[in-house]
Amino acid sequence: MKAIRTDMDIPDEIVAAVDHGGSIGRARALFPQAPEPFVDLSTGINPHSYPLFEVPATALSRLPEQGRVDELTAIAADVYGVPSARHVVAAPGTQILLPRVATLVAPGKARVLGPTYAEHVRAADIAGHKVEEVSEFEALYGADLAIVVNPNNPDGGVVERDQLLTLAASLRAKGGLLVVDEAFMDVGPREQSLAGDVEQGGVVVLRSFGKFFGLAGVRLGFVLTDDVTASRLAAQLGPWAVSGPALEYGIRALGDTNWQDAMRARLAGETSRLDGLLSRHGVPVAGGTKLFRYIAFDQAGSLFSVLGERGILLRHFMGRPNVLRIGLPGGAEEWQRLEAALAQWSIVKAAGAHR
């Protein structure tokens, strides 16, 4: 039997290099023999992008117009359900905002509900906080800066709005801040969003444009918060923070609620299909969102490796060898390749069990 390449065999620097998933260059370094193109299921980005269109030449040539930014934030306020555009700050992706959001509170105790998206710990650390990842929600009450990803990446865990509001009130009373990263809330249980509750202060909600709309390269994200905090963050970003193409795509796609509703239904169907497929091959789905599924079992390393060698890229996590995340295939051919690779993994697994 061919040796199985597992996480354990991968050099540290390569594991570090694939940290966020989504890099074909790094996939090649990891699985040089894999057939190309890769089926990249390592991200939670919607494979069905909002329809591309030609942006006006002036969106590239001219400085972005403040009037266009105002249109975008007004539409975002409406779609996300914040009181007004004054509660919205548009940015070139949420990623670049994280250290800025973390500095809204003087350096103190930052606690991140985890395990979760690793960049929150890094950003709070850069901002000078003493950062701790905590596994119990109650432990967030002891923080100056509390960070929750809701629904959580990668396990899809949801914290209810009521719980978050009680925490926010407690933090606010002592000058603290609750950050809720709702990067996947477009497909999540939207009734649990804190977007409508930012006006009272002490809450920052992050929303991502690229994931649900499948336009991660455009770089667009939003902060939803009280108007004073919104002004502070906008001042940090300065004028022209959002590119012309991002403004054009943001205005059109966020304003297209028909597409959004249809896409939510489509993603729900495809997630069910993926769950069924994984289940038929003995891969247990332990959670996730409608944009990715969460797999936790002791054969995760083998699954990652066998699929990777066949050009199917899943997301693994440093220090968590039993955990994987898998995104949605982008079309019939990708589904077929995933199915074939899973079938081969079943054979490898059965052979291993008989040794």
Next chain:
Amino acid sequence: MKAIRTDMDIPDEIVAAVDHGGSIGRARALFPQAPEPFVDLSTGINPHSYPLFEVPATALSRLPEQGRVDELTAIAADVYGVPSARHVVAAPGTQILLPRVATLVAPGKARVLGPTYAEHVRAADIAGHKVEEVSEFEALYGADLAIVVNPNNPDGGVVERDQLLTLAASLRAKGGLLVVDEAFMDVGPREQSLAGDVEQGGVVVLRSFGKFFGLAGVRLGFVLTDDVTASRLAAQLGPWAVSGPALEYGIRALGDTNWQDAMRARLAGETSRLDGLLSRHGVPVAGGTKLFRYIAFDQAGSLFSVLGERGILLRHFMGRPNVLRIGLPGGAEEWQRLEAALAQWSIVKAAGAHR
């Protein structure tokens, strides 16, 4: 005679609103009767954009690839003349970097050689410095953070490299930092650039992509600095700071040195033409770069107003009523409209002189 609208008649909030130039929405508020389209000469952005092309769909749909970022920084290192790509940080415009650069030094005394681009004072202030605009180069020696725009915006003044290096050495010896904003150096006296001198530390050079390449909406800028500082700034920006379209345009345009050389020659010719035109109408050019000219005379307010009413938008500056900046017209029709408007201004001026 028709009343002349001058800076003095413009409500404060509108003057504040046109602060940076480049906004057609604000131009309309200022000159509601002007014929459209506006001839926007209020920025220093090249009206002859690098040729537009269709970026691959994946540049929009996928997360930007680190491999593409590495290509871009390698090309930038080559074109700007820094020792290696490790001395380059790419960002979504230089604007968003300014407060991050200002925080490389602990809060102290920041001094900006001025008058100059207003965002440097604002950024240093946000970073917690006590900020002063100084008019004498020697005064920069007393700063922890010294900022020079070279060539200067709007007057085009150039500080020689030797002077800057001596200042940098002095600041470095006491843990200070020299920031040189070379936003217009692509058309400036490139032998005065500090790009080749960043390795020794204590120097941050900012380069802008959008101005010379006429692609301000793309949002792309660079920091050139020592490798330790480059790593610190890159960590602040996090992964995926530069959008897919910005990567594609940056790689192609920065790599196209033929276009760059031809464009420099073209801009030099057009600047001469503009100087001749202004001079024939009694408008003295007091400086500038090959992307904009600097006008300083006591009729600046009247010139701004008369041209604005005819849809020709110049840049004026709050608190400096005798100063204007004028960019290059983008084609034959814009040249004609500028010439016609200047002719009318000559008549208005003559009429005023006879009153």
